[in-house]
Amino acid sequence: DSGVTQTPKHLITATGQRVTLRCSPRSGDLSVYWYQQSLDQGLQFLIQYYNGEERAKGNILERFSAQQFPDLHSELNLSSLELGDSALYFCASSVGVGNSPLHFGNGTRLTVT
């Protein structure tokens, strides 16, 4: 058990809808990262937050947004969903900012129909 909790485990929704994925980092970790895993693209870094502030941005679409709250949990919001957004979304956390090892949650599997 990595200590990173992601909810929900599975999500099925229709195109055009909006969903929110939630992540609670490991106790003591201040950084939260979001990754998208798909068969064709592999693991793609989306965004990183450190202690409530955005610190790095990867291949995140404009339809996607995230935030980290004062209690350090994070939410990833996906809107105007398309079939191609179907993927496994992982949250990871780390103690610091500069590439300390990441600890991953078990992911949220999103299916857009």
Next chain:
Amino acid sequence: AQSVTQPDIHITVSEGASLELRCNYSYGATPYLFWYVQSPGQGLQLLLKYFSGDTLVQGIKGFEAEFKRSQSSFNLRKPSVHWSDAAEYFCAVGVPNQAGTALIFGKGTTLSVSS
């Protein structure tokens, strides 16, 4: 920008045989290097990491990896594979001491273990 290549998409190894998974990185200096393993339906678990120092790194579950600067490689090895090692393995690279960056992952190598 840094990048990672895992040349082998799928490898099958007999149980008890040795294993080597290849990883090549692209970065101007010595990066931080990691190997993760993902079992079906699970998140990624850290096997081992290299930051500096001894180029042979020991990890969990009997795995080791060797950093070779001249070859820009960080190959993962295990002397004797067990059926429970069947999983997907990811190599990742990070930039040392740089805030605001995240790990970049390779596309992964799927390991099958035959009896």
